[in-house]
Amino acid sequence: MTGFRPDATELGDARRRVEALVAELPARPGDESFDEPWELRAFAMAVAAYHNGQYEWSEFQLSLIESIRRWEAEGGDAESAPWSYYEHWLTALETVLAGNGVLSDALLDDRTREILATPRAKNHHEPHYEPVAIDPAR
Amino acid sequence: MSSTPIQPPSIRTQEEIAARVKALEAIMIEKGIMTTEAVDRLTEIYEKEVGPQLGAAVVAKAWTDPEFKERLLSDGTGTCRELGIGGLQGEDMVVVENTETVHNVIVCTLCSCYPWPVLGLPPNWYKGPEYRARIVREPRKVLRDDFGLDLPDSVEVRVWDSSSEMRYWVLPRRPEGTDGMSERALAGIVTRDSMIGTGVVPAP
Incomplete structure (x- = not known):
């Protein structure tokens, strides 16, 4: 359950391998950080699906370029459609997976609606001031 | 040329996109395309620095x-x-x-x-x-x-x-x-x- 804890060197190597893939893609703005949790998740999923052999990296790359190009062609106006690199990333990932027949828009839409419809639990938007559990010293 | 202004793609909230990413991950895991561990592993590479x-x-x-x-x-x-x-x-x-x-x-x-x-x-x-x-x-x-x-x-x-x-x-x-x-x-x-x-x- 805890997963494994790679040492720093192994992490560094893994990171460099991913960087090598990313180096060929249209640049991410700024300092390559992630603004939202879903961005990092989407990022990791694209690499994982590639490692699984779902597509050639170049296919994903072209799809990403195409999504960005379309946004630019449609005005590229930050006010009408705010720039989000990772929305393009997500679109690219959906596109290549749909192209392979492993994903359909309808299926994804349904699942997304399901997740959005899951009710938020009561009280969850309130601070909890006391420990939720205590295992006393004996 | 049409004078209709270009419609921006539907602007989704962060919550909607996050749900979509979650849905996509669930589908891919069910289809055996990836495992949670593999995604975690990649996430961890970046997590270390953010x-x-x-x-x-x-x-x-x-x-x-x-x-x-x-x-x-x-x-x-x-x-x-x-x-x-x-x-x-x-x-x-x-x-x-x-x-x-x-x-x-x-x-x-x-x-x-x-x-x-x-x-x-x-x-x-x-x-x-x-x-x-x-x-x-x-x-x-x-x-x-x-x-x-x-x-x-x-x-x-x-x-x-x-x-x-x-x-x-x-x-x-x-x-x-x-x-x-x-x-x-x-x-x-x-x-x-x-x-x-x-x-x-x-x-x-």
Whole structure:
């Protein structure tokens, strides 16, 4: 359950391998950080699906370029459609997976609606001031 | 040329996109295209740099500067801001201190609320139903069996439930044998799990 804890060197190597893939893609703005949790998740999923052999990296790359190009062609106006690199990333990932027949828009839409419809639990938007559990010293 | 203005693609909220990404991950896992572990693994590569080293710096400062520590414990959010650390999912952060007699551990019993700005992204086990349920029911056992943290019986275990309004994280104990270490060196030994409370900082 805890997963494994790679040492720093192994992490560094893994990171460099991913960087090598990313180096060929249209640049991410700024300092390559992630603004939202879903961005990092989407990022990791694209690499994982590639490692699984779902597509050639170049296919994903072209799809990403195409999504960005379309946004630019449609005005590229930050006010009408705010720039989000990772929305393009997500679109690219959906596109290549749909192209392979492993994903359909309808299926994804349904699942997304399901997740959005899951009710938020009561009280969850309130601070909890006391420990939720205590295992006393004996 | 049509005079109709170009329709922007439907603008989705962050919540909608996050749900879509979650749905996509669920579908791909069901189809056997990827495993949660593989995605976690890749996430971790990046997590190391967006996250816990910031919390580690805060901890190291608290260990070496008693006044800072006092401020940190009374106002987690404001005091982290002194170091330029804050933002998304860190709006109201409360730091709980481990002592000789009390060990704290954090959870979000309902989803995965987590103090992002100091710890980065939560590991997947933190978000999983198993950890969320069991750490509340049998914290001492989960810490021992799942995390190899065998706390003496003399230590009280407190489990803190983070919500979207208030997020907890743990100020771990400074290990023995670190007296001469610089703040920077100390930051290097603080682990993510020690700030979740599923681990302690090992003596260097």
